[in-house]
Amino acid sequence: MRRVLTLYRSSVGKKIMMAISGLILFGFIVAHMVGNLKAFQSPNGDGTHPLDTYAEFLREVGYPLVPEGGILWAFRLVLLAAVGVHIIAAIQLWSGARTARPSRYRKEDSQVFSYASRTMRWGGVIVAAFVVYHILHFTTGHVHPDFEYGRVYDNLVVGFQNPLVAGFYIVAVGALCLHLYHGLWSVFTTLGVQNRKIDRIRRPLAAGISVVLFVGFVSVPLAVLTRILTL
Amino acid sequence: MELDAKIPDGPIAEKWTRRQFEMKLINPSNKRKYKVIVVGTGLAGGAAAATMGELGYDVHCFTYHDSPRRAHSISAQGGINAAKNYQGDGDSVFRLFYDTVKGGDFRSREANVYRLAELSLNIIDQAVAQGVPFAREYGGLLDNRSFGGAQVSRTFYARGQTGQQLLLGCYQALERQIHEGAVKMYNRHEMMDVVIVDGRARGIVTRHLVTGKIEAHMADAVVLGTGGYSNVFFLSTNAKACNVTSIWRAAKRGAGFANPCFTQIHPTCIPQSGEYQSKLTLMSESLRNDGRIWVPKKAGDDRRAGDIPESERDYYLERLYPSFGNLSPRDIASRRAKELVDAGHGVGPLNNGVYLDFRDAIQRLGKGKVQERYGNLFQMYEKITGEDPYSVPMRIFPAPHYTMGGLWVDYDLMTNIPGLFAIGEANFSDHGANRLGASALMQGLADGYFILPLTVGNYLAEAPRGGVDPDHPAARDVIAETTALQERLLAANGKRSVDSFHMELGRIVWDHCGMARNDSGLKEALKRIPELREEFWRDVKVPGSGADLNQSLEKAGRVADFMEFAEIMCWDALTRDESCGAHYREEHVTEEGEAKRDDENFLHGAVWEFKGAGEEPVRHEEPLHFEHVPLSQRSYK
């Protein structure tokens, strides 16, 4: 633990922590996207939907070896910790950068670095705000007009029938994927996982994964808006 | 002036070993009680400071740059010679020694040159151990090339940036000693003068270039590794800040200045593009391996190069020197180019260059091969001139590049002022009248890593230690003089910029004491330099104050010294009534138009004693003896 703290104290260490926490969150996002696609399955015979069953499974997995929801909460705690580290490190790096460059250039030519890299910080803030909304919307239902606990599929369809909500979702997922694109490319440098082969494929790899995730995520609200998915 | 070279007895191959054994040693635990000042952080100064730090001395090191890594050694391109014989082509310490003495046209000291050749072996070992990334063969061993017309491949190189890599190795060693606390580094401190106490060098006076503070630093010995004075010509390949101030101020305090007229002109530089130009850029000499040098046969021919038919081109080096052709030695290639340009055959917008043409090489080898060999140089040329050398021939012209002259030093690299040492290009010791390619880096590092740290110890063992502080009357006097000089520059408040004076001085020296010299031209220069100097002090304009960062003031101080120094250079050229190496007196030419030495009257180093500005300096001589390399006339026909 002491070594981890020593590592965290250095600027490179903070980056490494961001990379590792980012990778954890990336894993979650992939699983989340795959889970979302269950929305396209046809309903079970009993009026429930496979998406509901899947959610049920997540809550019950491991029971009775562990208390109900135990595994789910364990995952949630890991994710929460990852989000915490990711955000705290980001804020510290950000403030470090502001101290390091107290005065800006009168004229700045930003063509020298990519749009994705420049939007990491604001993109990150947008994604964080969205995540809070998203949890209040679909997990706890506080901002959902017609929330019913356990009826995941219905909640989803009702939620996305509002074009504003669906639109915000799509924009936020866009920001997330842009964030992931630079993050995934950058994680190789940060962790020093490099050789010629990797260097050749890392940019297309990051772009490909981001696009797949984007398509996967936005397919659900689009399907609701185009009435492919209905109640 | 007493000039005892203190060359050890015995056979030449044993002199250095013998000298090292004779040296008095200082107990390791006492070394830190001795304080040594090193001025300059190039290959010589940086290596000396680092090594003396390792040995345990209390080293104080000064540079006017913002970091020791900026020293001008960093610009050296070609390589460094060493008699390693890794190529198995018959090289040896003796051959390197022989080539260097002969290349210097018999105006250097045999014993010094032999030691240099001997130490060349250690330099390469040292540099590789430090991590200098020399070029390698696929087998992982070091690569060598032949350089500057040498008959063996003994040059080690790191692409076209050998100087940079060697300097960074030395800089890193220095930074390590700074970290250890063994060396205290003073960046942005310009040395203004030497402090002499009881006939010994005991300190220096510096000006801090940001705060303007002038102060004295005292020590038990002072080492100058402050480089050469090519910038006396204003336009040279030297970095802009290179100057003669530290060695000239030492000369004004009584140090002998040896062979100031031995200045080397490099044949392959990019010609000046206009009056505004501040600096000339060198293109590696390796270009002459494949490029063909020519001018139009007809003077004043202003057709484009491609429009001039083969029959109207004069490949003059190939014509005059059939066996060496375009690879003729630097001084010869330079002089022939100047003569043709002077005769109206010059090319380019200002008619001030000759062509270096790769057309035939591209036809013979293919563009790819040429690109592989010279790609980065072609790119550099294109960046500067805006012309593509693959389709238009390059234009080149000679430019001042290196100065063989410098402070007179004995075998221990000590000047005639006890406790004052000079190393690297700042001294005169090893290159005689002409330096061979890839030998400057070798000399700087041999002096810095291996010779000076030992000879300084030998001096310190018997010298007085401590007892002088910056309040010493001698130090206070020098501070007062330095301050007064600065005030005088600031008070002149004339109309002309420092640069305009420097340019004018450079023009006089270039015209009369440049590539070719003659009696009447030198006398003309000796008449005009004092006039210009007088005008300088009357009409120079130095804005701002002495109390902050003032680049005009920095330049003014340096140019003021060049104004005095240029005169002694011309005196030297005038009184050395012979031609030798780079010193080419038009009156002394062989039938083939080459330099004609006069060994009967000039087999010596000329050492000048300064007698005051405008006063005729006094010339002393250190006779030279050649026991191992028989005197002979160079011939490249």
Next chain:
Amino acid sequence: MKLKLHIWRQASPQAKGEFKAYDLDGVSPHMSFLDMLDLLNEQILHEGGEPVAFEHDCREGICGTCGMVINGIAHGPEKLITACQLHMRTFNDGDEIWIEPWRAAAFPVMKDLVVERAAFDRIIQSGGYISVRSGSAQDANAIPIPKEDADRAFDAAACIGCGACVAACPNASAMLFTAAKAAHLSYLPQGQTERLQRAANMVTAHDEEGFGNCTNHGACQEVCPKGISVDYIGRLNRDLLKATLSGVEVSTR
């Protein structure tokens, strides 16, 4: 050519700086950028002003002394060159040019366009070397080094310490500079003994100097006059990770 120049003027480290505008006529396209500034200074001098302070020395792109942000780009619009290698033919008659110093807390402005870069020296002091004493080396050919490793070491060693990487980095990070030296030594067999210690020391020194953190923008690589690759940063990151996880303590004097 005729130009309108906006140049950052700042009298001293403490003073507040500002842009001053200058009209400059008679600029030749063959001039280097610094020749052009010399011309401007000559003009300022004759008008009774104080010339613009800017650092420069070799004027052929190797000493690393010169450096300024020209129209928002460190060393100006051309790639792989320093400000002194930039020529006026890159610009057009009537152009407006904004010239500013490197801006970073670790590079305080001394005067006008002159900044203090001693922080770079201190990073090297912390470990940017192989510890070897003069005269203690073995024969140079006793350690063969594969050509490819030697070449990669050279690519990293080509750094001239100009500071453009810091100037261009939105975080004012000096990671490219630090990583280039660490990488140069880490490709060589001689550099292995101190490799992890060096990584730990140099990164610590980098942070202590007040440089920002690398967030992989790659702006440094874009402006680097020697084209040094950000891949070296990855290499340093890995060494630092290894160093910390294997318990290497940062050594200070």
